Amino acid sequence: MKCLICKKALTYRLTIKDLLWPDKISFPVICPQCQQGFAKIGAGRCPGCGRPKEAAMLCAECQAWQEKYGWHLKHRALYRYNDAMKAFMQQYKFNGDYMMRHVFHDEFVQAIQAAKADRVVPIPVTPTTMKTRGFNQVGGLLTGVKITECLQTRQKSKQAQSKKTRQERLATKQPFCLVDDCQLVDQTVLLVDDVYTTGRTLYHAAALIHKAGAREVISISLAR
Numbered sequence: 001m002k003c004l005i006c007k008k009a010l011t012y013r014l015t016i017k018d019l020l021w022p023d024k025i026s027f028p029v030i031c032p033q034c035q036q037g038f039a040k041i042g043a044g045r046c047p048g049c050g051r052p053k054e055a056a057m058l059c060a061e062c063q064a065w066q067e068k069y070g071w072h073l074k075h076r077a078l079y080r081y082n083d084a085m086k087a088f089m090q091q092y093k094f095n096g097d098y099m100m101r102h103v104f105h106d107e108f109v110q111a112i113q114a115a116k117a118d119r120v121v122p123i124p125v126t127p128t129t130m131k132t133r134g135f136n137q138v139g140g141l142l143t144g145v146k147i148t149e150c151l152q153t154r155q156k157s158k159q160a161q162s163k164k165t166r167q168e169r170l171a172t173k174q175p176f177c178l179v180d181d182c183q184l185v186d187q188t189v190l191l192v193d194d195v196y197t198t199g200r201t202l203y204h205a206a207a208l209i210h211k212a213g214a215r216e217v218i219s220i221s222l223a224r
Protein backbone atom coordinates (compact mmCIF):
# COMPACT_ATOMS: atom_id res chain seq x y z
CA MET A 1 0.00 0.00 0.00
CA LYS A 2 1.12 3.53 -0.75
CA CYS A 3 0.09 6.77 0.96
CA LEU A 4 -2.73 8.20 -1.17
CA ILE A 5 -1.28 11.68 -0.83
CA CYS A 6 2.54 11.51 -1.06
CA LYS A 7 2.70 7.97 -2.58
CA LYS A 8 5.36 6.79 -0.11
CA ALA A 9 5.11 3.16 0.99
CA LEU A 10 2.92 2.64 4.04
CA THR A 11 3.84 0.33 6.86
CA TYR A 12 1.39 -0.97 9.40
CA ARG A 13 2.25 -2.94 12.49
CA LEU A 14 -0.41 -5.37 13.59
CA THR A 15 -1.42 -5.04 17.22
CA ILE A 16 -2.70 -7.80 19.47
CA LYS A 17 -6.19 -6.40 19.02
CA ASP A 18 -5.80 -6.74 15.24
CA LEU A 19 -4.82 -10.39 15.63
CA LEU A 20 -7.85 -11.04 17.83
CA TRP A 21 -10.30 -9.16 15.61
CA PRO A 22 -8.78 -9.22 12.12
CA ASP A 23 -12.03 -8.15 10.50
CA LYS A 24 -11.93 -4.89 12.44
CA ILE A 25 -8.51 -3.76 11.23
CA SER A 26 -8.65 -0.39 9.59
CA PHE A 27 -5.47 0.03 7.60
CA PRO A 28 -4.23 3.60 7.23
CA VAL A 29 -4.48 5.06 3.75
CA ILE A 30 -2.16 8.00 4.34
CA CYS A 31 1.21 8.20 6.11
CA PRO A 32 1.79 9.83 9.53
CA GLN A 33 3.59 12.82 7.95
CA CYS A 34 0.66 13.61 5.66
CA GLN A 35 -1.75 13.04 8.54
CA GLN A 36 0.09 15.69 10.55
CA GLY A 37 -0.72 18.34 7.99
CA PHE A 38 -4.45 18.15 8.79
CA ALA A 39 -5.82 20.02 11.79
CA LYS A 40 -8.86 18.62 13.57
CA ILE A 41 -11.39 20.99 15.08
CA GLY A 42 -11.79 20.11 18.73
CA ALA A 43 -14.50 20.78 21.28
CA GLY A 44 -14.06 24.56 21.38
CA ARG A 45 -16.19 25.75 18.47
CA CYS A 46 -19.07 28.01 17.50
CA PRO A 47 -22.33 26.05 17.99
CA GLY A 48 -23.65 27.63 14.77
CA CYS A 49 -20.95 27.22 12.14
CA GLY A 50 -18.41 25.02 13.88
CA ARG A 51 -15.49 27.46 13.60
CA PRO A 52 -12.77 26.87 16.20
CA LYS A 53 -13.46 29.28 19.01
CA GLU A 54 -12.85 29.36 22.73
CA ALA A 55 -16.22 30.42 24.07
CA ALA A 56 -19.07 28.22 22.88
CA MET A 57 -21.22 31.19 21.88
CA LEU A 58 -22.63 32.08 18.48
CA CYS A 59 -20.06 34.01 16.41
CA ALA A 60 -21.00 37.31 14.73
CA GLU A 61 -21.62 35.62 11.37
CA CYS A 62 -24.02 33.12 12.90
CA GLN A 63 -25.80 35.90 14.78
CA ALA A 64 -26.35 37.59 11.41
CA TRP A 65 -27.81 34.34 9.99
CA GLN A 66 -30.04 34.04 13.06
CA GLU A 67 -31.37 37.53 12.39
CA LYS A 68 -31.95 36.85 8.71
CA TYR A 69 -33.72 33.49 9.10
CA GLY A 70 -34.96 33.38 12.69
CA TRP A 71 -32.96 30.20 13.22
CA HIS A 72 -29.35 29.20 12.77
CA LEU A 73 -27.60 26.06 11.59
CA LYS A 74 -25.96 23.71 14.03
CA HIS A 75 -22.95 22.90 11.94
CA ARG A 76 -19.99 20.72 12.70
CA ALA A 77 -16.80 20.50 10.65
CA LEU A 78 -14.18 17.87 11.32
CA TYR A 79 -11.11 19.72 10.03
CA ARG A 80 -9.79 23.20 9.41
CA TYR A 81 -9.54 24.27 5.79
CA ASN A 82 -5.76 24.72 6.02
CA ASP A 83 -3.10 24.25 3.32
CA ALA A 84 -3.11 20.46 3.61
CA MET A 85 -6.92 20.37 3.31
CA LYS A 86 -6.85 22.78 0.35
CA ALA A 87 -4.31 20.53 -1.39
CA PHE A 88 -6.50 17.52 -0.60
CA MET A 89 -9.60 19.20 -2.09
CA GLN A 90 -7.59 20.23 -5.15
CA GLN A 91 -6.58 16.65 -5.76
CA TYR A 92 -9.99 15.16 -4.96
CA LYS A 93 -12.38 17.64 -6.53
CA PHE A 94 -10.55 19.62 -9.15
CA ASN A 95 -8.16 16.92 -10.37
CA GLY A 96 -10.98 14.39 -9.96
CA ASP A 97 -8.95 11.79 -8.07
CA TYR A 98 -11.78 9.64 -6.76
CA MET A 99 -9.44 7.42 -4.71
CA MET A 100 -8.95 10.37 -2.38
CA ARG A 101 -12.43 9.79 -0.97
CA HIS A 102 -10.88 7.02 1.16
CA VAL A 103 -8.67 9.44 3.11
CA PHE A 104 -11.46 10.71 5.39
CA HIS A 105 -14.29 8.31 4.56
CA ASP A 106 -14.37 6.18 7.72
CA GLU A 107 -13.99 9.08 10.11
CA PHE A 108 -16.59 11.14 8.29
CA VAL A 109 -19.09 8.28 8.21
CA GLN A 110 -18.61 7.71 11.94
CA ALA A 111 -19.37 11.37 12.64
CA ILE A 112 -22.49 11.13 10.46
CA GLN A 113 -23.72 8.03 12.23
CA ALA A 114 -23.07 9.66 15.61
CA ALA A 115 -25.43 12.49 14.65
CA LYS A 116 -28.33 9.96 14.54
CA ALA A 117 -30.40 11.90 12.02
CA ASP A 118 -33.49 10.41 10.34
CA ARG A 119 -32.31 11.58 6.92
CA VAL A 120 -28.85 12.23 5.53
CA VAL A 121 -29.06 14.70 2.65
CA PRO A 122 -25.97 15.49 0.55
CA ILE A 123 -25.57 18.88 -1.13
CA PRO A 124 -25.87 18.09 -4.86
CA VAL A 125 -23.56 19.19 -7.66
CA THR A 126 -24.87 20.52 -10.98
CA PRO A 127 -25.26 18.14 -13.96
CA THR A 128 -22.35 19.93 -15.65
CA THR A 129 -20.04 19.33 -12.69
CA MET A 130 -21.22 15.73 -12.53
CA LYS A 131 -20.32 15.33 -16.21
CA THR A 132 -16.88 16.93 -16.01
CA ARG A 133 -15.85 15.58 -12.59
CA GLY A 134 -17.64 12.27 -12.95
CA PHE A 135 -18.77 12.17 -9.30
CA ASN A 136 -20.30 14.19 -6.49
CA GLN A 137 -17.49 14.80 -4.02
CA VAL A 138 -19.97 14.76 -1.13
CA GLY A 139 -21.48 11.45 -2.25
CA GLY A 140 -17.97 9.98 -2.48
CA LEU A 141 -17.43 10.67 1.21
CA LEU A 142 -20.74 8.97 2.00
CA THR A 143 -20.23 5.60 0.32
CA GLY A 144 -22.15 3.00 2.31
CA VAL A 145 -24.42 5.53 4.08
CA LYS A 146 -28.14 5.55 3.31
CA ILE A 147 -28.81 8.95 1.78
CA THR A 148 -31.93 10.85 0.73
CA GLU A 149 -31.26 12.81 -2.44
CA CYS A 150 -34.08 15.30 -2.02
CA LEU A 151 -32.20 18.36 -3.28
CA GLN A 152 -31.66 19.23 -6.92
CA THR A 153 -29.75 22.09 -8.50
CA ARG A 154 -31.97 24.51 -10.41
CA GLN A 155 -29.28 25.44 -12.90
CA LYS A 156 -27.38 23.06 -15.14
CA SER A 157 -24.06 24.65 -14.25
CA LYS A 158 -22.90 27.22 -11.77
CA GLN A 159 -20.09 29.71 -11.51
CA ALA A 160 -17.45 28.07 -9.33
CA GLN A 161 -17.85 29.28 -5.74
CA SER A 162 -14.10 29.14 -5.39
CA LYS A 163 -13.74 31.97 -7.92
CA LYS A 164 -16.15 34.28 -6.10
CA THR A 165 -15.46 36.89 -3.45
CA ARG A 166 -17.11 36.52 -0.05
CA GLN A 167 -19.67 39.22 -0.94
CA GLU A 168 -20.52 37.51 -4.23
CA ARG A 169 -20.94 34.20 -2.46
CA LEU A 170 -23.27 35.68 0.11
CA ALA A 171 -25.42 37.23 -2.64
CA THR A 172 -25.91 33.87 -4.40
CA LYS A 173 -29.59 33.16 -5.12
CA GLN A 174 -31.33 29.94 -4.06
CA PRO A 175 -29.56 27.30 -6.20
CA PHE A 176 -31.70 24.33 -5.13
CA CYS A 177 -35.21 22.96 -5.31
CA LEU A 178 -36.73 19.94 -3.62
CA VAL A 179 -37.59 16.83 -5.57
CA ASP A 180 -41.23 15.79 -5.34
CA ASP A 181 -42.36 13.49 -2.60
CA CYS A 182 -39.35 13.80 -0.32
CA GLN A 183 -41.34 13.29 2.90
CA LEU A 184 -39.39 15.38 5.33
CA VAL A 185 -42.25 16.20 7.70
CA ASP A 186 -41.15 15.84 11.31
CA GLN A 187 -37.77 14.41 10.32
CA THR A 188 -34.37 15.27 11.71
CA VAL A 189 -32.26 16.07 8.66
CA LEU A 190 -28.49 16.08 8.47
CA LEU A 191 -27.19 18.13 5.53
CA VAL A 192 -23.76 17.13 4.28
CA ASP A 193 -21.26 19.26 2.37
CA ASP A 194 -17.53 19.00 1.77
CA VAL A 195 -16.50 22.50 2.87
CA TYR A 196 -18.30 25.19 4.89
CA THR A 197 -17.16 28.55 3.53
CA THR A 198 -19.69 31.34 4.08
CA GLY A 199 -22.60 29.08 5.03
CA ARG A 200 -24.62 30.48 2.10
CA THR A 201 -25.09 27.12 0.35
CA LEU A 202 -26.12 25.25 3.49
CA TYR A 203 -28.55 27.98 4.56
CA HIS A 204 -30.25 27.87 1.16
CA ALA A 205 -30.59 24.08 1.45
CA ALA A 206 -31.68 24.20 5.10
CA ALA A 207 -34.34 26.85 4.37
CA LEU A 208 -36.02 24.53 1.82
CA ILE A 209 -35.89 21.59 4.18
CA HIS A 210 -37.36 23.62 7.04
CA LYS A 211 -40.14 24.72 4.71
CA ALA A 212 -40.86 21.08 3.83
CA GLY A 213 -41.71 20.48 7.48
CA ALA A 214 -38.52 19.00 8.94
CA ARG A 215 -38.37 19.02 12.73
CA GLU A 216 -34.68 19.87 12.87
CA VAL A 217 -31.92 20.57 10.37
CA ILE A 218 -28.31 20.04 11.36
CA SER A 219 -25.26 19.96 9.12
CA ILE A 220 -21.76 18.61 8.79
CA SER A 221 -18.80 19.16 6.51
CA LEU A 222 -15.34 17.70 6.25
CA ALA A 223 -13.68 21.11 6.47
CA ARG A 224 -14.35 24.63 7.61
Ligand SMILES: [Zn+2]
Binds near residue numbers: 003005032033034
Ligand atom coordinates in the same frame (compact mmCIF):
# COMPACT_ATOMS: atom_id res chain seq x y z
ZN1 LIG B 1 2.04 10.62 2.83
Ligand SMILES: [Zn+2]
Binds near residue numbers: 049050051058059060
Ligand atom coordinates in the same frame (compact mmCIF):
# COMPACT_ATOMS: atom_id res chain seq x y z
ZN1 LIG C 1 -20.53 30.71 13.92
